[in-house]
Amino acid sequence: MPPRSRKARAYDPVMTRTALLAQARALCGAVRGLAPEAYAAPTRLGAWTVRELVVHICRQVEILPRALAVDPPAGKPDVTLTRWALSTVRIAGLLDEDTREAMALTLDPSARLERACDALDAALAEGIPERLVLIALGTPGATMSAADFAVTRLVELVVHADDLRDAAGADVPLDRQALAAATRLLADALAEKAPGNAVELRIPPYAAVQCVEGPRHTRGTPPNVVETDPCTWLRLATGRTGWAAALEAAELSASGERADLSPYLPVLV
Template sequence: MPPAPRKPRPRSYDPAKVRTAVTAQLVHVREAVAGLDEAQLALPARSGERTVRELIADIAAGVDLVARLIEEPAPPARKITAVEWVIADHRAETAARTEITRGAAEAAPDTAPEALLAAVADRFAALAAATPPDRLLAAPGGAVRLDDFLVTRCVELVVRTGDLAAALGAGIRYDRQALANATRLLADALAAKAPGGSVEVRIPPFAVVQCVAGPRHTRGTPPNVVETDPLTWLRLATGRADWATALDAAEISASGERADLSAELPLVE
């Protein structure tokens, strides 16, 4: 019987740098929404599922969830990691955040998006910096350390920044550290979801992981290699792009008989 695939070693993140990355990405989003008129705020986002105004409120709610959870009593035990959040528990958060977004809209229907994001950024900066990184949060999917949850905010922010850019038809800047954190976390989630060493996934300059059960290479060029850029990877991992279309557009290079990850993607939606 072949040995069981080895679990990837958990990646560590510097909480201070993650906090800075979240704040920096919020600044980029605020700059993008400053001065939007009502017609632009009413534009559809993500296949018409919501408007730009609603998407901005959701971006704010995703970050403000950190402060909300810090203000709640700590749960008794740790249950999930950042990678586990990606694989399974983001769905519970999505449902909970929908209620937060709706409540915020009802409480302040005329709040300008830029002002909403500024208030959220200030609250996040104050509470996250004053809270120990190992503090447990009662997240919707289960108890999670603050430092792990902060990394998931990079995924949420960067992915929804892409949604906002697509809806507005305009470029929005990405903080390099936020983009790196999001890329690495989703790459690690792929390695955890499909453990193994037969395929090497390269997302330069931020991540390289091995995944998919099968023969493991130990030296030289791997027989199965997938390579793409960070933004394409984020779209694939979150269902914003599909494997076949990205492959046809040469946004992915895939070599080797096992280098087809379509069965493993998306990781989150």
């Protein structure tokens, strides 16, 4: 029996706005507290230092106000949240190029992030508007609803807050709603990438999805179960940590002969 199609998860725009503004301000505070020498520290993002990471975070905060500042495109959205997640691999090179270009224009990354947060506050002062926005996803004219695009900004800010904590030891609080949204979106992206009902992925307290082709259980505990915490899941889903390393560190548990999700990871690059 083929796997049943999944209903797209909905995110409340009011909660999304609150979480996005909170997570952006949390990053502002953490970056403001960085010592000058911290900007030269390496990160787990290839050749990027903390300075590149912070400038990239600036760009992720700036992009929504800029998208809302232009006239909305017509029609219906053609990019869903899970499609966005699974398509980012196509623009990884463009994001690196964009960040390096922005580096040359950024004398003070902390001040730039403060300005970006102010612009985000202003753009969302009356809430997230019900309209479309153009997004850069390797396809000219790609559109999302503004509410969904705001959720993608939550994912970016939560993932990069964790990057900043890892690289600079920065105290970056993770907004609970932001972490929940990022966890759920990336779990849903895995379920779309590897459809099926043979494995249940549990990420308490935020998400549980079924994925991977194979025998489908009908009652009781499924035969293949993977369980981990939200931060470990984000690192697995984005390639920050590997499956074997997380297992060895007891950061996840996997039971059952099909409970190896490594062939389907990462889901967001």
